[in-house]
Each structure stands twice: as C-alpha cells, then as structure tokens.
Amino acid sequence: MSLYSRDPEWEDVVPLPQDDGVHPLAQIAYTEEYAEAMAYLRAVMAKDEVSERVLKVTEDVIEMNPAHYTVWLYRAKTLFALGGDLRKEQIFLNEMALKHQKNYQIWHHRQLIMEKIGDVTGEAEFTASMFEKDSKNYHVWSYRQWLVRRFDLWESPSEIEYIDILLKKDIKNNSAWNHRFFVVFGRDKDVPKEIVDREISICEDAIFIAPQNPSPWNYLRGALKKANLPLSTIEKTCLHYAPLDNPDKIKSSHALDILADIYMEKAEKEQAVMALDLLAKKYDPIRANYWNYRAGLIRGV
C-alpha cells in the first residue's frame, strides 16, 4: 500500500505524523494513503524544501483533499522557483477542477498560474466545459469575471454570444443573466442608449417566453437604474403581464411587484396597495406576510 516509505526517492525524509492532541474534536477516518502523504508533505514543508518531489507530494495531497489551503501556495511557490511547465500545470488544474466541482482553491491557484502565463487562449473553452457540467458553478463564474477584467475581454463578442447560448439553453439561468449584467454594465463608464434599449428588449423577449421567471425582471430593474431611467419606463410591459383592471389575466407576480413600485414612484398609493393585495392573496401567497407588510407601510399602519 505504502507509496512513500518504500520509495527510494523519499528514503532521506523522516515523515512528520499528525499531532492530534489528547481530546480531539472532529477526528476523521483517514485512509492510509492520505495520512502518509500528509506526513511526507509536512516533512518537506518543515524544511521549506524546493524540489521536483515537492510537486509530486503536493499533487498527491491535492488529489485527495483539494481544500487543503497551504498546499496550493507551497506548490505554486515551488513551481515558480523551479521554472516548472505552467501549461502542464494548467492541464493538471483542468483535471482537478472537473473532478472537484465545489472546490474554490483550484480557481484561486489557476489565477496565479494564468497571471504568469499571461495568455488567455483556451480559458473560455475550458470554463465552458465546466458550465456543461454545472452552468451555475459560482467559482467558475467568479473566475470567468476575473478573466474578463484581467485580459480586457469587455468588447470580445464571444462573451455576449456565449451568454446568449447559455440563455437559449436555459432562460432561467440567473448566473448567465448576472454575467450579462457584468459584461454590459460592469465598467466605470456610461452605457450608450442603444445598448440599454437592446438590453430592455432582450429582457422583454425572455419575459414573453417565461413571464414568471424572476431573472429578466430583476435585470430590467438593474438596467433602468444604471441608465438613470424611472421604473415607469416599463409600465406598459408590466401592465401587459399584470392587467390590474382584469386581475384574472395576470401572468406574472414580478410584474405586479414592479407595478407596486411604479405607483409609489407616481404617488398613486391606492393602485400600489391593490397590486400588493393581489400578490398577497392570489399571485404570491407564500410571501403574503411580506406583501401585507409593504401595503401596511403605504397605508401608514
């Protein structure tokens, strides 16, 4: 079983066992392989060793426990000191990321490596393959934003095109909507009117497909705010999905919610309360307490 204690390459190393203390909490049933690799890792770390075999033992530990935090930086420092092959490291990271979807350290390490490589080729494709498995993976979206900022991909058509593909697959993918907002509105500069109009119409198309999908409604609110436009800009759209004069035809609770805000903007309190009552009683009863609270604030109770 043992990998290290019988390996001549590790002959000169005295492994450092874990000192767990007398009354440990949260003891884990380690496999023999893990306990041994960790003991050899501690031994080389204690000496601050920089060598090829450090890359081996760190890889081994990462495979078994990618959430080990110090091992990643130790590996990066060793790799850079040895002038190791960074493209090879990228391939290792691809494997690890696909295997350990929930881990964030991998993406942090990837940033360090990509910072050194300084070339973004292949990254859009790799993150896309991660989104194949989970199109809402938080760490991968966070990394994708880092790529856009670091490699100045704001104007890259592929970024928006890729979001369109994802939204076509799943119009409710809020992570994709969020990335869209970042790409369109994420820079410290004014967004031209035709872009704002384009975004509004994209939201309206999405709402047409699924009126009860909250993502495009939220996006609309955000876009209008960024463009300094009042909510009443979309009053017609809201009334289309939530005709207050014909409550049986209401198709979207989100439209009602925005209508309540629009009427507050216009100081038409009765209309606002009417929308909130419809939400509480019929169209979103799960949040009845919340809608009643809002109506109460307006009524001044």
Add this chain to the structure above:
Amino acid sequence: MSMPTPPSLNKPKHVSYWLRCLKTCLPTDYTSTDLNRLTLGFFTIAALDLLGALSNSTSLEERAGWIDWIYHNQLPSGGFRGSPATFLYGAAPHWDPPNLPASYFALVTLISLGDDLGRVEKKGLLALLPKMQRSDGSFGEWLGPDDEVVGSSDMRFIYCACAIRWVLRGRNGDGIIEGVKDIDVDRCVSYIASAETYDHGISEKPFGEAHAGHTYCAISALALLNRLQPTDTGISSSDNIVRWLVSRQIPFEARDGYDEEEIEELITEGTEETRLQATHVEVDADNHPLWAGFNGRCGKRGDTCYSFWVGGSLDVLKKLHLIDVKANRRFLLEKTQHFIGGFAKLPGPGVPPDIMHSFLGLAALALVREEGLNRLDAMLCISMQAKERLMEMDWWKNAPVS
C-alpha cells in the same frame, strides 16, 4: 386514512447523531474538510448546545479536554490554525499560519463550551486582523509567508474578522488596549456595499451573483460593526435587501422529492401530464404551500442551509416575521430532517445528513423558536446563553484586554 402526525423535531435522534459525530471518527468522506476541523468542531459543539445536551450528555472533564484541544491549535503569536494537519512541530512557522475562519470558530466554540477565553492570545489575534485586510477593505483567508494575504476576497472572511473583533474588543469596542491597530472599518463597509448586486442581494465581490451565504455574512458583519443603518457609503437600503431575501423562499415541488433519474424521466422525456405532476405544489386551504424552504440564489433549488442563511439575515434585520414560518418549518422537519438524526442538504431519497446542514437546519429552527431548542443569536451564530456568558465576563464588560 389516519390523521397525519404533526411535524416535530426528533430531538433524541439529533442528540445521538451529534454525540456520534463527537465521540467517534467521522467517515473518510470528510477528508475534504480535514483542514477545517475547527469548523466541524464548532458545528458539533454548537449543535449540542442548541439541543441543550452539552451539559447533560458530556462530562466536565470531556469538555475541558475539548477546550484544551482548541488551545492546542492556537499559534504562539495569536490566531488559530484550521486543523492539526498544518502543525509542523515549530519548524517553518510560515507554513503553519493563522487561519481567519478557524480563529472565529475557535472563539465561539470555546465560549459555547463554557471557557472564559483566558488563554486566548487576544492581543496577538486582534493585531492579525489589520494584517489580513486588503487595501480594498476585504480580508484574506490566511496569512502566508512574508505576511502575504492569501485566499479569495469574499464576505465569509469579512464576517469572521468582524466577529473576532466584536468578541475580543468587548463592550462598545473600548476593550482594545493601546498599541493594537484596528481594522479599517470604513473600507470594510464600502467593500460590502460594492458587492451589493443589481437585484439587491450581496455577492462575494462587485458584480458577482447575489448569494444568500454571502448576504448573511455581509449583513451580520455590518451588524457587528454597528453599521447596519444605510448610509451614503453603505448598503443601499435594507428594504431592497429584505425583498431579495424573502424572494428566496420557494415552494416544494413534487420533483424535489425525487431522485435525478426520476426527474429526468418525468420532465425531459415525459408528457405534459407528467411534467405537471412533477412540478405540482401542495397547498393548504388558504392557497399557501405546505412546504417551502429557501434557495441561495435566484432560480436554484431549496436547500436546508439557506433556511439559516436567509433566516439569519432577516433576523439580524429584524424582519424574520415576513417569511412563511410554518411552511419553512415543515420543509425542514418533513422534507430534510433525516430519520437517523441530522438534516440532509436536499429532500429526496438517499441524501444522507451531513455536519454542516445538520447544524444549520437546527440553527434555522432555533431562529423561529422551535420547541426543545435553545434560542440562537443570529449575528454571532451561537446560543443566546453562550453569548450572554461572554457578555458577562469581567474582561468583556470592563474592557482592557489582558
């Protein structure tokens, strides 16, 4: 048909689940959390504290032993390591660094165990905080070689830093002794504000996607800093955030109780009828769903832990009464409470309980005053009794840190 039994907390099963976690080895699957053993230790101790079982199911000697173990993970110059795994017998101290979450979890576990923090290197730990703060106001996860701030910028580490500061500085923040540099509170607040999203949840960083876990950490951090009131530089308005938070509650659909394959069969390959059957929501006479948990992000499934992340945020904002308490309680008790004790992450067959969701399930129920559980302080995430014990300690009341 017999009368349905009212939903209830199976307290004896939870106690035995946690005692098993406490006194026997955790399964090998927990290897991926090996470097966060102080976190796992906190969940275990704090859960038993909420269940009121700490003093009657464990002995004083045992508790003293666990207290010693936590101190065993304290670093000589202050702060705690995440796990004994990084202890190098004094060699290469930069590879055995202080870890911010572990330092927070160590403090709150010690308090929960009845310790007075007498052996905590308070000055050393407080001095670490400004060293771990970045120029943008965020905090790192741990302090690397040459005092390098390592780890992502996100709300978790901000929360841990603010909680440590609150615990160690004592009443009114006056407890700090001269010569210990404080964190930059304004920058910290403005970092949090910069991560408020267009739909008014809070993300890990500017323009990230709103996430209930980050939102809880951000709201609680602001409360710990006494900066929850909206200001020009802070969060926009708690009304906006409340809307995002209450929007996280979602009805339980029939498919949520199925496994992946069944869902695939009914939705993707099924007919219109099976699709309707799969998304069916059971409601009561008032049209309220019977079961409704919370998701952590817009459009995701309900998950046990978000009943706490969302509920805790709302409790800190004093708006917890705006959720559907009954449907949330039934979701936890009837859909994710496990028959062997603990809570699973998701409803559905074959999802085992795990330590994090088992604790957060209890914590979520404690927030809404479930019978048989001690009350929870949402901001610090420990029992009210534990928090009160801290606030009664002489060093806490009378400031100067030793």
